Amino acid sequence: MxxxxxxxxxxxxxxxxxxxxxxxxxxxxxxxxxxxxxxxxxxxxxxxxxxxxxxxxxxxxxxxxxxxxxxxxxxxxxxxxxxxxxxxxxxxxxxxxxxxxxxxxxxxxxxxxxxxxxxxxxxxxxxxxxxxxxxxxxxxxxxxxxxxxxCPPARALLLRYVRMSLEEAYQIAACNSRHSLEKRLCRWLLQAHQRLESDTLPFTHDHIAQMLGVRRASVTVALHIIEGERLIRSTRGRVDLLDRARLQNAACDCCGAIAHNRRVLSLDGGLERAAAPSCTPC
Ligand SMILES: [Zn+2]
Known part of the structure; x- marks a missing residue:
């Protein structure tokens, strides 16, 4: 590091x-x-x-x-x-x-x-x-x-997180090999929105292309297509999500599968409310 x-x-x-x-x-x-x-x-x-x-x-x-x-x-x-x-x-x-x-x-x-x-x-x-x-x-x-x-409760929680991370990686591996770039792009934008908790995403076409492992020109074309459907607005170094509900419909099912996995494992917003048994001071 x-x-x-x-x-x-x-x-x-x-x-x-x-x-x-x-x-x-x-x-x-x-x-x-x-x-x-x-x-x-x-x-x-x-x-x-x-x-x-x-x-x-x-x-x-x-x-x-x-x-x-x-x-x-x-x-x-x-x-x-x-x-x-x-x-x-x-x-x-x-x-x-x-x-x-x-x-x-x-x-x-x-x-x-x-x-x-x-x-x-x-x-x-x-x-x-x-x-x-x-x-x-x-x-x-x-x-x-x-x-x-x-501290067994801490170990259980962290191993649950590791399992969730593995499940997400498996899902993204499947997504990258099976789904169209447009659908993957919509999935990626929704995931970024969920992490940043913002409809404004500060990313260039170059950056998105690198993250998805495709050529920049391909991302630019895909962004123009979903922009034409008024799901997003793409400007220099920034993508604004205009209609998240329709963007979810345009995305592949992977985003929903990842969100479901997080809910099942109580590793999203719900985790903050989850009761974690305490460990006695060691
Ligand atoms: Zn997918």
Missing amino acids: NETNIRLCIPEVSATLLNGAALVAPRDVPGVAHRPPPGSNGLLDALLRGAPPSWAEELEAVTMTAGETLVQTGATPAYVTFPTGGLVSVLVRSGPAANAEVEVAMVGRHDLVGASALLGTDPASHRAVVQVGAPAYRVSAAAIRRLMES
Whole structure:
């Protein structure tokens, strides 16, 4: 992981997230952790409800910046990061070319970055890169593995998250091999909307093409088609969703399948309300 790309939140400054998402509270003393405000990250909320109260001291407030690599291919993740907004893409390389990385997962403020670190110290086979920056909380991979060993409710929750991540990756793999570009594009826009909680998506055609693993010209044509149906408006470096209901109808079923999977595993907004049995202090 490139630690130099992460900078700590400046004390006394509360950073407002894109789309009015949660605030990260100022840190009173640099280097001293604080308990994140409820609602910062749905998964982290549930984890903190189940973990011993002192475990919150392991957390560190950071800022994710666009373009920053949080998990590097071939390296053991040093941290697990909980975004409080923004968007992080999980990319897998399909060949030696510079543009050969394809997106296999999107991570938002109900997720974590660095799931492979929950399972051990093996190097990651993927890269996680910040697409839209936001404040976040991170914890060392060693600290979260210690929590999993000592606190069964926390281990159960995090393994449930890993399972959900696998199911999503399987669904996207099927989507990429079976569904038309137009339908995949609609699915991708809806997924980005769900993570960013905004109808305005700050992405260029180039970026979308790279995430979907197709040529830019193909994405431009597909965007023009769905723009002609007044589902979106595409301008330089930005896509506005105009009619989400019709966009869902135009998308393949994968977006709905992923959302259903998250509901079944209580790993979306509902997770914040899920009762996590607490673990006695270890
Ligand atoms: Zn699909």
